[in-house]
Amino acid sequence: MIAVIGLAIGVVIGLLVHPTVPAELQPYLPIAVVAALDALFGGLRALLDGIFDDRVFLTSFLSNVLVAAFIVFLGDQLGVGTQLSTAVVVVLGIRIFSNVAAIRRHLFKA
Amino acid sequence: MTEQQRSHEGDEPEGLSEEPLGVEAAAQERTGEDPAGQDDERLDRDGAEERDEGLAQDGADGGDEGLAQGRADEDDDRAGEDRVDDERVVEDRGDDDDLVVTHVVPDAAPTLDLPPDAEDEAGAALRESHAWQLSAEAVASLPPEAPPTFEPKPTSDDAAPGGSDVEDGAAGAAPEPSGAPGPSRPTGWAALGSALRPRATRAQVLAGVLCAVLGFAIVVQLRQNGDSALSQLRQDDLVRLLDEASTRSDQLSREAADLQRERDQLVSGSNNRQAAIDAARRSAATQGILAGRLPAVGPGVRITVTDNGGSVRPITMLNMLEELRNAGAEAVQLNDQRVTASSAFTGSTGAVQLDGTTLTAPYVWLVIGDPDTIATALDIPGGAMAYVRNDGGSGSVDKLTEVHVDALRAAAEPRYATPAAVPGS
Numbered sequence: 001m002i003a004v005i006g007l008a009i010g011v012v013i014g015l016l017v018h019p020t021v022p023a024e025l026q027p028y029l030p031i032a033v034v035a036a037l038d039a040l041f042g043g044l045r046a047l048l049d050g051i052f053d054d055r056v057f058l059t060s061f062l063s064n065v066l067v068a069a070f071i072v073f074l075g076d077q078l079g080v081g082t083q084l085s086t087a088v089v090v091v092l093g094i095r096i097f098s099n100v101a102a103i104r105r106h107l108f109k110a
Numbered sequence: 111m112t113e114q115q116r117s118h119e120g121d122e123p124e125g126l127s128e129e130p131l132g133v134e135a136a137a138q139e140r141t142g143e144d145p146a147g148q149d150d151e152r153l154d155r156d157g158a159e160e161r162d163e164g165l166a167q168d169g170a171d172g173g174d175e176g177l178a179q180g181r182a183d184e185d186d187d188r189a190g191e192d193r194v195d196d197e198r199v200v201e202d203r204g205d206d207d208d209l210v211v212t213h214v215v216p217d218a219a220p221t222l223d224l225p226p227d228a229e230d231e232a233g234a235a236l237r238e239s240h241a242w243q244l245s246a247e248a249v250a251s252l253p254p255e256a257p258p259t260f261e262p263k264p265t266s267d268d269a270a271p272g273g274s275d276v277e278d279g280a281a282g283a284a285p286e287p288s289g290a291p292g293p294s295r296p297t298g299w300a301a302l303g304s305a306l307r308p309r310a311t312r313a314q315v316l317a318g319v320l321c322a323v324l325g326f327a328i329v330v331q332l333r334q335n336g337d338s339a340l341s342q343l344r345q346d347d348l349v350r351l352l353d354e355a356s357t358r359s360d361q362l363s364r365e366a367a368d369l370q371r372e373r374d375q376l377v378s379g380s381n382n383r384q385a386a387i388d389a390a391r392r393s394a395a396t397q398g399i400l401a402g403r404l405p406a407v408g409p410g411v412r413i414t415v416t417d418n419g420g421s422v423r424p425i426t427m428l429n430m431l432e433e434l435r436n437a438g439a440e441a442v443q444l445n446d447q448r449v450t451a452s453s454a455f456t457g458s459t460g461a462v463q464l465d466g467t468t469l470t471a472p473y474v475w476l477v478i479g480d481p482d483t484i485a486t487a488l489d490i491p492g493g494a495m496a497y498v499r500n501d502g503g504s505g506s507v508d509k510l511t512e513v514h515v516d517a518l519r520a521a522a523e524p525r526y527a528t529p530a531a532v533p534g535s
Contacts, residue, residue: 004321010322010328013326014326018333029331033331036324036327037324047301048298050301054313057317057320061320079346106298
């Protein structure tokens with residue numbers, strides 16, 4: 001519940017504050033968002049597995065975001081930023097899907 | 111401590127087979143050298159322990175490698191759980207020897223009051239998945255008499271990759287017995303519901319904060335995405351776009367220049383054509399007047415020649431015409447007939463014919479030209495009027511500001527001559 005409230009609070013803050021993303025960070029924000037979503041679903045799955053641990057959740061959240069951003073940054077430096085971004089999104093997407101499959105199995109037994 | 115512990119536990123199958131040997135060996139050594147002093151015993155004990163540690167260490171290395179290969183994805187996520195696990199084990203076991211501690215989990219599992227089938231399943235699952243994977247909650251919540259219910263491994267296709275794609279935060283994923291003791295551990299919707307209950311635990315607050323960050327980032331990204339598509343492109347894409355745009359711009363400007371030139375040509379061409387048309391029209395007018403195809407009006411003179419005795423000769427009329435042309439007459443009409451370049455006076459005295467048509471007196475000339483010049487030219491001594499008077503006729507010249515030459519003459523179509531290309535045009 002607190003997580004849902006936090007999500008709503010974040011959305012509201014984002015709507016109210018009207019922040020502008022610095023130009024240097026703009027390529028990394030979408031990747032970071034996808035990585036954070038991945039961590040979020042992973043945490044939800046762990047919760048349903050009964051093994052949720054806040055420390056693991058925090059570290060996985062942060063490391064996911066940082067590693068994803070770093071990979072994209074590295075790709076930009078190497079001149080394959082677009083391809084690496086796609087790769088990161090694909091990998092994270094696969095993980096999200098498998099996590100959602102596990103969550104679904106937990107919730108719907110199917 | 112933790113490392114060693116984990117390595118022992120992670121290497122369970124090997125540890126089971128080897129470590130008792132180590133213990134036995136140490137015990138034999140110890141018993142065999144009982145008579146020796148305390149120092150010796152201590153030394154030997156140290157030696158035995160060292161040997162055991164060495165064994166355990168080897169096992170640990172091998173086990174770690176196997177783990178790394180089998181569950182590389184899980185290691186990190188599991189670390190936190192393992193640590194908790196170990197701490198609790200140590201707390202439970204207190205001052206027990208290391209070797210005993212290593213047996214904690216496998217020994218503990220069979221001693222639990224398990225139903226026969228569950229026991230078999232649990233034991234197999236434990237050996238299969240290395241006992242240390244039991245989650246912290248599972249170990250902590252294992253009361254001695256609580257029958258742990260292990261969920262069977264998911265066998266669907268989706269579960270298969272789960273082993274290698276265990277996600278962050280999901281430390282004990284599908285392929286392992288997620289130690290969820292039935293009564294104390296809610297599953298499915300119940301777990302979700304209990305998690306949704308607002309509690310001020312650290313986990314809940316942390317998840318809330320992270321979710322707030324995520325929501326914020328999502329909104330920012332959505333807004334950013336909606337704001338401008340260009341601003342978030344990376345440099346390479348922008349350069350490529352710029353190149354394309356400039357190339358396209360060059361093409362377009364070239365095309366514009368071509369079209370401009372074509373337009374200019376068309377405009378000037380139409381101008382030329384209009385000028386040509388105007389010139390042709392003027393020329394046609396001039397030539398039509400000269401050839402007698404068009405009526406004409408302008409200042410001029412009217413000459414009336416009376417022939418009282420029918421004594422005016424054709425040559426007199428011809429003289430008159432030539433005198434008029436010399437004086438610059440531009441359009442000439444005699445009685446009802448237009449006089450042109452091809453006109454001819456024939457006939458005889460008193461019956462003068464113009465182009466085959468007999469003229470009747472009085473002969474009236476209508477002439478467009480400079481009236482003064484024409485009048486003067488006609489009246490000069492020995493001129494045209496003098497001829498008329500010599501023939502016995504009489505004549506008068508009236509200068510008029512407006513003379514209408516209305517008689518027309520159809521120009522004969524040339525039978526032989528055709529227009530030739532004019533050189534230079």
